[in-house]
Amino acid sequence: MGSDLTTSVQLGNGKTITLPSGLYINGEWVKPAKGVTLDVYNPATNKVIAQVYEGDAEDVDAAVKAARAAFEKDDRSWGFGSPQNRAKLLNKLADLVDENAELLSAIEATDQGKTYTSALYGDIPGVSQTIRYYAGWADKITGKTYNSIPGTFSHTRYEPIGVCGQIIPWNFPALMFAWKIGPALATGNTIVMKTAETTPLSALKIAELIHEAGFPPGVFNLVTGRGPTAGQAIADHMDIDKVAFTGSTFTGRRIMESAAKSNLKKVTLELGGKSPNIIFGDVKSIKEAAEWAIFAIGANVGQVCTAGSRLLVEETIAEEFTKEFVALTEKIKVGDPFDAGSTQGPLNSEGHFEKVKGWIKTAVEDGATVATGGKDISSNNNGGYFLSPTVFTNVKAGHRILENEVFGPVVSIQTFKTEEEAVEIANSTQYGLAAGIFSDSATRLNRLNTKIRAGTVWNNMYNFASPTIPFGGYKQSGIGRENGEVALLNYLEVKSVIANGGEIRSPFAGLSG
Ligand code: NAP
Numbered sequence: 291m292g293s294d295l296t297t298s299v300q301l302g303n304g305k306t307i308t309l310p311s312g313l314y315i316n317g318e319w320v321k322p323a324k325g326v327t328l329d330v331y332n333p334a335t336n337k338v339i340a341q342v343y344e345g346d347a348e349d350v351d352a353a354v355k356a357a358r359a360a361f362e363k364d365d366r367s368w369g370f371g372s373p374q375n376r377a378k379l380l381n382k383l384a385d386l387v388d389e390n391a392e393l394l395s396a397i398e399a400t401d402q403g404k405t406y407t408s409a410l411y412g413d414i415p416g417v418s419q420t421i422r423y424y425a426g427w428a429d430k431i432t433g434k435t436y437n438s439i440p441g442t443f444s445h446t447r448y449e450p451i452g453v454c455g456q457i458i459p460w461n462f463p464a465l466m467f468a469w470k471i472g473p474a475l476a477t478g479n480t481i482v483m484k485t486a487e488t489t490p491l492s493a494l495k496i497a498e499l500i501h502e503a504g505f506p507p508g509v510f511n512l513v514t515g516r517g518p519t520a521g522q523a524i525a526d527h528m529d530i531d532k533v534a535f536t537g538s539t540f541t542g543r544r545i546m547e548s549a550a551k552s553n554l555k556k557v558t559l560e561l562g563g564k565s566p567n568i569i570f571g572d573v574k575s576i577k578e579a580a581e582w583a584i585f586a587i588g589a590n591v592g593q594v595c596t597a598g599s600r601l602l603v604e605e606t607i608a609e610e611f612t613k614e615f616v617a618l619t620e621k622i623k624v625g626d627p628f629d630a631g632s633t634q635g636p637l638n639s640e641g642h643f644e645k646v647k648g649w650i651k652t653a654v655e656d657g658a659t660v661a662t663g664g665k666d667i668s669s670n671n672n673g674g675y676f677l678s679p680t681v682f683t684n685v686k687a688g689h690r691i692l693e694n695e696v697f698g699p700v701v702s703i704q705t706f707k708t709e710e711e712a713v714e715i716a717n718s719t720q721y722g723l724a725a726g727i728f729s730d731s732a733t734r735l736n737r738l739n740t741k742i743r744a745g746t747v748w749n750n751m752y753n754f755a756s757p758t759i760p761f762g763g764y765k766q767s768g769i770g771r772e773n774g775e776v777a778l779l780n781y782l783e784v785k786s787v788i789a790n791g792g793e794i795r796s797p798f799a800g801l802s803g
Pocket residue numbers: 457458459460461484485486487488515516517518520521522523525536537538539541542544545560561562563594595642645695696697
């Protein structure tokens with residue numbers, strides 16, 4: 291499939307393109323030490339569409355050495371150099387992403403399975419917006435001065451942390467790439483990134499654009515590969531100063547353990563969720579609330595960490611709402627991501643498809659009722675990993691579907707009688723990533739916005755995010771926040787300089803002689 295360091299890719303729109311297939315280390319495309327390849331599948335057809343290289347611990351080590359050298363280079367070319375230069379490079383990269391938006395969207399739709407339209411109007415513009423937003427911060431990072439010790443000039447300096455390991459997931463491959471590199475590069479760090487096994491392609495294209503933009507060699511390094519090998523090597527590495535991870539709570543916990551057991555590298559984690567979406571009887575329009583609830587669970591086929599997977603509906607409207615919601619669910623057009631009529635593509639991988647079907651089986655075993663969906667419809671769809679959107683009713687406390695992240699088009703409906711009960715159910719899981727509240731009462735919304743234990747709370751809407759607004763989880767949904775000004779701190783060390791103004795004598799002055 292192509293030359294040694296390129297691969298031809300059969301896109302889902304029928305076109306064939308060529309992408310780099312090597313690892314990107316020290317500004318060059320290279321083969322991994324072992325030369326092992328990884329098949330890349332189109333989830334809509336279950337066919338191999340490309341081959342990329344699989345890096346492992348040795349390659350991570352080579353990438354860390356390059357990143358370390360670029361960080362330490364004493365020529366002001368990067369982290370301790372001009373912030374305007376970093377902004378210029380990031381802005382150039384954002385422009386290149388925009389120029390390649392259609393291609394990147396087609397790559398993302400083919401490799402990930404999301405609809406081409408959602409990639410073109412959501413993910414890829416989100417990539418360039420994020421990079422541009424952080425470019426704007428590069429020269430606005432300033433310390434403070436302190437007058438608290440008279441006779442000193444005391445101040446803080448914010449400095450880059452150093453070499454950052456970044457491990458990204460497969461649900462928003464390009465967007466998570468941008469959320470990771472934006473704040474890290476704006477603040478002058480260097481990066482070793484690992485993509486998810488099933489979605490390496492958009493990262494390979496963006497790495498090509500990073501090269502074209504002219505970033506110094508070693509500032510950004512990409513190792514495609516598998517979690518337990520390349521990913522684990524990042525978490526364990528003694529010369530990585532910080533690791534940022536997005537993915538499951540299970541893997542996040544392992545990464546934190548590895549960080550603790552190796553060099554205590556700093557850790558930020560963006561993990562799973564089981565987010566409640568609460569619908570009160572006083573909503574202005576039941577139909578509109580149901581439409582938002584469809585978007586809450588259905589966007590990206592439910593493979594969204596904030597997915598509104600637990601619908602909590604006030605008893606007074608439960609029957610009418612459920613009827614409306616099930617009817618809308620049945621209207622979802624499942625099909626080819628490149629077909630303009632499709633609103634839902636396939637799940638991302640065969641393994642994940644099996645896992646989601648497993649959760650559906652578990653919910654049925656626990657006694658929940660399938661109100662609609664729950665069917666493997668791969669055979670009507672070229673063998674791709676297609677599932678009909680699934681709604682469960684009669685879901686009760688203790689059912690495993692209420693506590694475990696399914697990460698698919700599967701939602702449960704529970705009912706409640708009082709606001710207190712709604713809050714109690716909403717806060718009853720190990721997670722705290724997001725929540726939705728639908729009500730026409732502003733006072734109720736204000737009250738609940740403080741009571742819900744989650745990093746993002748939407749009111750009368752759902753699943754909107756922006757690079758300018760912090761994003762992350764309470765409880766076991768994560769540590770730290772991405773996006774916004776606050777994310778810069780994930781990539782900065784604070785140094786306090788306390789300097790004698792010349793008038794403070796040595797503590798021992800006058801004691802000797
Ligand atoms: P995962 O294992 O957490 O994968 C996320 C990333 O971590 C991938 O790049 C993965 O590589 C890597 N990884 C896996 N094991 C690792 C290890 N021991 N050390 C370092 N990195 C490692 O998630 P998954 O297995 O793909 O999906 C499982 C579940 O995670 C999903 O069903 C969903 O519930 C949740 N998830 C959440 C998010 C989110 O946005 N919060 C995103 C994705 C998945 P490989 O891909 O090569 O294994």
